[in-house]
Amino acid sequence: MDDRDWLILKVLYNEKNITKAAKNLYISQPALTNRLQQIEKEFGVQIVHRGRRGVEFTPQGEYLAKCANQMLLKIQKIKENVVNMENRVTGTLRLGVSNYFTDYKLPGLLKLFKNEYPDIEFKVLTGSSSEIAHLIHSHEVHVAFVKGAYSWNDQKRLLFEESICIASKDKIDLRELPNLPRIDYRTDPLLKTAVDNWWFENYSQPPLISIEVDKADTCKKMVLNGLGYAILPSLILDDADDIYKIDLKSKNGKPILRKTWMFYHKESIQLKFVKAFVEFMEKLDFQKIP
Template sequence: MSLTEYHLLSVLAEEMNMRKAAERLFVSQPALSQRLQNIEKQWGIALFIRTQKGLTLTPAGELVVKFANEVLAKSEQVREQLQSLESKVYGTLKIACASIVGQNWLPQVLKRFVSKYPHAKISLITGWSSEILKSLYDGEVHIGIIRGTTDWRSKRIHLFKDSLYLVDKEIQQMEDVLETDRPFIQFKSDSNYYQEIQDWWQQQFQTAPKRTIVVDQIETCKQMTINGIGYAILPAITLTGMEEDVYKIPLLDSEGVAIKRDTWLLGYDAAFKLRQVEAFVEIVHEYLESTPNAFL
């Protein structure tokens, strides 16, 4: 049976009169009578008894009309839920994010997102930018947030640039790097970032650091630096809230322009049509507008 037929039975049970029911349903009495006969044929039993005074429900009719009303009520609930999907955000937002962004920028954005869209769920993985791109290519996530340059050919949104600094507790001028015996603390990263630092260093000093310590995480590198073990090159995104007695010297290119690193939000066009992705992008734009100079 269709919802229209369930509605017909419900109206008949309320009116118990063919003429009044026909008027409510905007059909003729003969047409209504024919439709009722077809419904009763489907159930294989009489649902109404016709009399000169009107209609009377049979025991079978009472059961079927009760069922019809339950179906109509459930249908209305589903319609309301479908309509609410246009204003509410459901589903899981799957994000792959560069670790440095996941630690220092993304939490504030996600805080706004879950506050505004409490029905949405979040799946988050972090790693190097090269790993993020693989997750996108493999279809494991809806969107990815990466660092550095990219040749991504589908949709991409530029999030922000942040400057690079030489950070130390003792070195106050870039020239002092050649004189110090303090170690240069480096953290492992994807080849894009590592090569960028190598090119700058070679152009700036034309010689390798006297001593080097390599660690596996940028946070380890940062903590070793602010505790005076050595100096490091760190992006501004990691430096918020650092102690005041740490010197930050901006990295400049050959033309004296500050070197900055880009952060991008990437995804396939189809993913950006998902409501939870649309909502996340809206939150991202709102957050960027409220913090325009966060990493200068």
Template sequence: MESVEKDWKIFVTIAEEHNITKAANKLFISQPALSYRLTQLEKNFDEPLFIRTTKGVILTETGELYYQYALDSLKRKQELDEALENKKDTVSGTLELGSSSIFANYELPNLLAGFTKQYPDVKLHLQTGISSRIVQLFTNNDIQIGIIRGHHAPTGKKIFLRSEPICLVTSKHCNRNRLASIPQIRYTTDPSLYTIMDTWWKQNYTTPPNSGLYLDTMETCRRFIQKNLGWSILPYTGLEYFADDIHIEPLYWDDGTPIERETNLYYHPRKPQRKAVQAFIDYVQQHI
């Protein structure tokens, strides 16, 4: 059964990614191994399930029929697993969790340490990244729970976790009146935060910012600010550890409203809910 289920997952992933290499990366298997499994699967039908093109792969008519079958089979297998897990007296099974990188860096380790100690039979699968990626994983049902920052609204149940200020962050020697002449540091983050940055700037300055520094992480951004190499707009999480070395100023919209960013937990509502999922939801609500 496990081998058949793996074939369903492989086929569905290729169909949704439209690309064998991307599907292999997503499934954490080599491309040759994935291509071999697909070839063996297609032998059962005596005809191709995909049409290979220069832009990727698309389903044949038979492939479309098998795609719907595989999707339905995976759903029914998940329902069976959930029913069997919920019959047990102990909380066990797999928890598929996704979290924004910042939350994972500062808050999640303590939460997971306590949760796994209380529920040692739960197997944890965790993915982290910018919130827009976690939204995609949640929407595609690749994860059961998503901890997401910003103004996203994926379909599912939402639990408010916290709200934090968005801050102007400069070196101790920077004068806010000179921001237009000082390099703005932009870093890899969620697009919704870029929108906040740009909107705030336009409300307060008439000339474009002096953009030129593009970094990959918030941690690197903070280090650059410490060395007076530029300024940035950052969420408050983690900034308290640098308060002695940088200037942190919470921002406001031009109507006086504080600029804040929410962090929420999203989960897929199911009856009955998987024990591991419900246990994590309850644990977070008690300890956040």
């Protein structure tokens, strides 16, 4: 068994489908099937059954799939420790980044970091903040950027805060908000809860959702075209000077803020390239990110 075999088990267990697993692994289906048969031969057990609903793992297969995560992490740590013995700062930094942060901050941030540390490479995993929080908990990434109050008991740093805004092409009266068309988008559960709580603190009727889209950026474009108002984080509106904005405030008049955090494990900064990145982030002025 090599690390590629463990990866095959991990991906196949997640997908439960030979076609999808082969596609994710960039190998052909026959090659994947052949490799799976070799693994079964090596252990002397059947690992999977093929059924109408896809691949079903046997009890032995379930056990090996769970071992796959541990083995891949162990192999990864060994490689990182070997690289860490070099005098220069080099390695592959694994980052877990929320979709929103990826779109608006990450490219400029990585460019600035790469200018200082040209020998460090990146592997970036993106998703919702809840998905990224899971990745850092399971040690699948070295550093995570998440938005919202997610539980984390290891090392963390507050990067910045932003207000939540009502955004509209034209000036609007808050008293009329329930009767105006709203453009909604798929967002993180914590932000959705904060917005919903604010709404029901102020209005007795539900919002008039006229358009639903999948991304905040699409939502902003709809607002720019005068198709309705939206409730969006202020960062996404920084480049939209011609949008009318009102910050959401709680009953006691305090602005409703969303925080962006950097999470990492204390043990990870024993790796030179992780320590370099954390120290870089602690000195970074986010206003200067292009």
